Structure formats: structure tokens, C-alpha cells
Amino acid sequence: MASDENTVMDIDLSDTEFWSRSLADREAAFAELRAQPRPRFYAEPDLSEIGFPPGAGYYALVRHADVVEASRNAEVFCSSWGGATNIADMPTEFAQYFGSLINMDDPEHARLRRIVSRAFTPKMTGRIESDVRRIAAGLVDAIAERGECDFVAEVAARLPLIVICDMMGIPSSRHQFVIDRSVRILGGFDPEFLTDPAGIGSRMLGAANELVELVTDLAAHRREHPTEDLVSVLVNADVDGERLTHQEIASFFILLVVAGNETTRNAIAHGLTLLTHNPDQRQLWLADFERHAPTAVEEIVRISSPVIFMRRRATRDHVMNGMRYRRGDKVLLFYWSANRDESVFPDAARFDIRRQPNPQVGFGGPGPHFCLGAHLARREITAAFRELLARLPDISAGEPEPLLGSSFINGIKRLPCEFTPTAARTGARRR
Template sequence: MTVIADLDIARLDFWERPAAERAEAFAWLRRQERPVFFSQPKVPLARSGRGFYAAVRHTDVVEASRNAAVFANSPAVTNPEPPKWVKHIYGDSLENMDAPEHTRLRRIVSRAFAPRMMQRLEGLMQRRAETAVAELAKAGPGDFVELVAQTFTTHVVCDLLGIPEEHREKVLGWVRDTVEYQAVRSDPKGMLRHAVRNTRATFGLRNLVIGLGKERRREPGDDVISALANADVNGERLTGTELGAFFLLLVVAGIDTPGHTLSHAVTLLSEHPEQRELLLSDYDAHISGAVDEIVRYASPITQLQRTVVAEHELRGQPLVPGDKVVMFYNSANRDEQVFTDPDVFDITRGPNPHVSFGGPGAHYCLGAHLAKRELTVLLRELYTRLPGLRLAAPPVPMVSTFNNAVRRLPVTF
């Protein structure tokens, strides 16, 4: 098969192939006795590596997620890794840390998702959904990504954090720039242009929250920035740099990933009208299963990396300290050994042990509950107000080695 003959999932051009070809390639990789090794291509403005082993089976991903004694998040979970100087300028992200530092910071920042915070957000989220869908209805057919997904998730995260309205357009622009940079380009000039915009956006986001953190220490409010800026857990507090780094992670992950997931939801429910009818026949009974199936089927985050820190054997493959293992969530979520008819979109699927929120273990996504509520609230409002919503043209994907992103989604109703 041609798709297998020149198979190289480390290269950007592999991710430009049709989805069916990529799925076939990962199915072939899952059938191999051991994880396959891929050499690391040179990418502008990234740290070069010697390559990685592809964890493509569900069991591979679960083991690498749970076994922190062997598979470390440090120095970075993205592949390719950013240069070392990035951490010195922006601070280190929670997702790139291991215990005990990860334990300490997670204990503090988990306050952002405490029940009280989520309860406070619920009413605001409903109003944001109503406004976003009303704007779409007023605008008429258009791009769902721009008109609904990005604006809705931006406002939800900004409401949670306590970012004033006057800053939100800037926040959305900065997030868009960081997302564009995540779509790794093979063109050095394009990479440089995106890197400059990404740097400007990252500094803007970081400086905004550090400034707001200082204000909220003097005059706390009922929001996450106030809670984190004044948090004192066993005498431990977040520094300004730590607050800024967490904000970068939360803003991009809380706006970008749920936004793309909403676009995938609309796509899947349009392409599978029988599943949409089933969902709408009893929304409360089916929405939880629908959300899980959407994130399994779409796998919004494609991959994350782990660094081996102790000798180990992964499905017969010997690993030594320094080796890299990349977990492919899109492949694990289609593993035939775990999911019956994995290529079928079925909102009644159960059990559904997908790994779309980072798999089990200490690094399970803190914002998983928030993301699920965003989908639940927005989809209810969307199909209540616009039951005839459907695709006007195929989605326009963003070619990326990191996430399954949607650049544009033309819809009509």
C-alpha cells in the first residue's frame, strides 16, 4: 500500500493527507508487534530531537499516562519541543511538570475549577450561549468558527477568569495567533512570521494576567484570577510568572480546544442526521454520551509527548532514559481492541473509555468538566434555536501535527 510505503507520521505532509488515509496508516501501526520509531524532522524555531516511538494503541497511551515513574512530562509534552529559552521567558507550563512541582501547582490551580467557581459560571455560560446563537441567527449563514465557537468559548473563559470586557477582543486575537503557530509549517518564512506573532501574543496574554493579578491582590473579586493570585495552600502561593504560565495554558486550551470540539460536534451531527435526531429526541438522556463520543471520534488534541526517565519495556520495545514516546490519542480512540466498530459515530456507545482528556493519571485534564459543560450548554441552545442547522460546505481543516483543528466551518439553516 502506498500509504504505508512512505509512512512518516512525524512529517507535516502526512497530516495533509485525507483523513481516511491517515486512519488507515494508524490502523496499520496498531497492528505492528512493537511501537514504531520515527526520526525527528528539522523544524524551524524548535529544538531538534533524535526521534520518538509512536504509542498508538489504547494500552500504550494508558500506560504512558499512568506510569509517571517511567514516562515524564518534563522537559515538554509538545513535539517538536520548544527551545530551552522559552521557559526562561514565559515560565514553565503545568503540563510540562512532574511531581513534586506539578503536585504543588495543581493543588493551587485546581481552585479555578472548584464547584463554587463552576456554579457561578453556569448562568453566565447560558447567557453567552444565547447571545452567540442569536448573533448567528442574525448574521445568517456563515462561518460557525468565527461567529459562534471562538466567541462563545472566549467569553466563557474570560468570565471564569474575571477578564474585563474591554480586553476580550485582544485576548481572542492573541489566542488566534498562538493557534496559528501550533499548526507547524514546513515553510521557514511562514514559520518565522507565525513565531513573531505568537511571541507578541504570548507576551500580551502573560502581561495581561500578571497585571490583573496585581490588581486582584489589592482588590479581590469573585473570579479565578483573584482566587489564584491570593491562594495560600500550606504557605504556598503562585508567583507572577506561574500565574502567567497557567493563564497561557488555560486561555489557549480553554478557548481553542473546546471551540474546535464544538465545530466537530456540528460537523458530526450534520453528517449523521440519525444521531442528531436521536440526541434531540431526549437531549438530557443522550447529551452526556454524545459529548463523550464527539471527543472520542474527533480527538481534538492529536498527540502529546513523554520523556523516558527509567529503563522500561513498552509492548516488547526496550526503552532507555532520554527516549521520547509520543501518545497518539486519535489512534488510541480508534483501537479495535477496545472500541466496537471504532469508525462508527454512535452517541449511545458504552462504555466509552476514550483518552481525549489526556488519559488517566496525574495529568488528566483539569478543565474536562468545564469543556463538557460548554458543549452541553451551547449545543442545547444551538439546536433549540436553529434545529435546521447544517453544513453549507465541507469543513476547512487546519493542517497541524498537534491538534485536530477546524479553520472554517460554513453553516446554513
């Protein structure tokens, strides 16, 4: 689509209606924005009804170069001044639940990351590889003879949730409880859940408080009776004399179940849709799964970009890529758009599991806020498609229901899928 000022003026990233559009419409809109000579400035959505203060607006960073540079320069573009996961500044009552790593800057960020990173090194996540494979296999076992299912509810949502809960020591009887509270936190503005606009804030805080109570009770028990789970590691971690408080552990748990669970589930769901719509790429991956898995996963994350944006705020006047920002200016780093930047990704709209290089920013740009759980997410996505393609090679996605009405998460709420049941396929081979 050619650049046209009137078309660009019609694009309002703060309008909830924009995020109800199809992915194709979003792609066209962001292509228009990337073609502009400088980032556009937007008024903030009015969230006063749920307790968020009005703000002065923000610049939309939609080019790969801007997103990468702002990510690297955390001293100038900070996360803690008002929060990184929302456009409006985060009220105090929200910060106590959602004020974990993602909304911190150094030195607090470095301290907390130094302690919790012990559980998310490649070596540590490698140790749970067998657990991830086992969980993925069990989920495929549960659907293999049915021929159809809601892929999100029964596979994509459950895999990362079970992995995280198992890591934390949350019993299986509480898994659905965690899923429900996670959806309530991230899906509050979706029309399906928007039955009472004035009650969004209280529902989000209520869900967060219930998650805090769950993990706080567990942390108190693990301090006295440690096991090998992640809560035990965190509650008893002592790095250079530093320990986590129960509130810090609770906030970190919310970050894990909301960011870690929701983002990985949506990467897996979008991945099945991509393979369905690109049968040549499915066949290529089927022919040599292990060879193509690393690049295929990166490409799924690039195209799906489960986290659409993060927010930063300028700590001082600064010039970046020819644009002057003033102290206090808000900028939104639109990963979803950066991952489609034609100047970085040739034929950016094409799904190519062999794409190299692939400097995608779906796990965040380079710098201190690069996703702590990226190694784990890659293993989960790989495990999911290893089982699916090996055992249900013809699995295909139907038309998804409307995307989650969110400017923050590129979410698929429900995704019907079909496949040949294992017994039928085995019987056909025998005949």
C-alpha cells in the same frame, strides 16, 4: 485497509504534508500503524530555524493500551524533560511562557495543581453553569435570524473564550485580542500563517508575551483589589502557605486560553459536522437531549480528539506492553489514534451518541495530567448543543475549509453553516 509494509513506510508523522491530508487519510494511516507489532520510530522534524534543538527521534504510541499505560506511569514517562506539547525539546525562552502544569512533573506539578484545582472542581464549575448557558444563548441570539454564519468564528471559538475570559475577569473589549494571540501561538506552522518561516518563533513568543502582560497587569490589580474572578482567587490563594507567582499565573492563563479555548472550540465545531453527517444521531439527540447529552459529549470528544498528541520522555529503562524503552527515549501519545483503536471501540469509525462504555482519552489518559478543565469543557459543549438543537434544530455544517496545518491540534479554521432563521420557523409553525 490491509497492513502493508510499503504503505506503513510511506507514513511520516513528522512530515507537515501528512497533517494537510484529509481526516479519512489520517484515519487509514493510523489504522495501518495500529496494526503493526510495535510502535514505529520517527525522526524529528527540523525546527532549528526557530530555535528548537535537533533531537534523536520519537516512538509513536498509537494504541489505546500504550497511551493509557504511559499516562498512568508518570514517574517513568515524564512531561518536564523538554516539554510535553512539542516534539523537539522546548528552548528556555519558550519554557518561561509555556511551562505551566502541562509541562511539569511532581512535586512542582502537584503543588501548582493543588492550588489551581480549587477553581476547577465539579462543584466550582457547577456554579458557573448559568453563566455558560447565558453565554451560549447569547451567541445563538446573535446568529438566529441570519440563516447562515461561520460557525467557528461566531459560535465555537467564542463560547469557551468568553467563558474563560469572564472567569479570569478579562473585559469583553479584550476578547478578540486573546483569540488572535491564541491562534498565533497554535497556528504558526499552518500554511495560511506561514508567511515567514524564520519568524515563527518570534511571533509565538510575541503573542505569548502580550498575553502575559495582559494577565500580569490584571493580577497586580487583583492582589490589591480582589473580586470574585479566577485571577483574584489564584493571586490570593494560600494553600498550606503556598502562593502562585505572577509568572505562574501568567503561564496558567496561557494554558487556559490556548489549551482550554482551542480544544473546546474544535470539539464543538467537529460536533456540528458529526451531527450534520449523521442525521440519525441528530434526531436521536433531539428526541431527548438531556438523556443523551452526557454520552453524546463523550462521543464528540472521542471522534474529534482536539489535542492530537502529548509528548513524554522515559526517565529510565522500561518495558511496556512488550516494548523496551531506554532512558531518554521520547514517546508521542497519539490520543487521536487511541480513540479509534478497534480493540477498544467496536465499529470505531461510527459516531454513536449512546456509546457505552466509552473510555476515550480526548481529555488525556488517566493519571496526574488528566485535563483539569474537563468538567468545564463538558459543560460548554453541552450548553452549546442544548441551545443549537433547541432553537436551530436544522442547523447544518457545510464543507469546512482545510484543517489547521498542525500535528498538535485537530483544528477547523472556518466552518460555514446554514439554518432556518428563528422568525421563519416560528411563522411556519403558526401557519
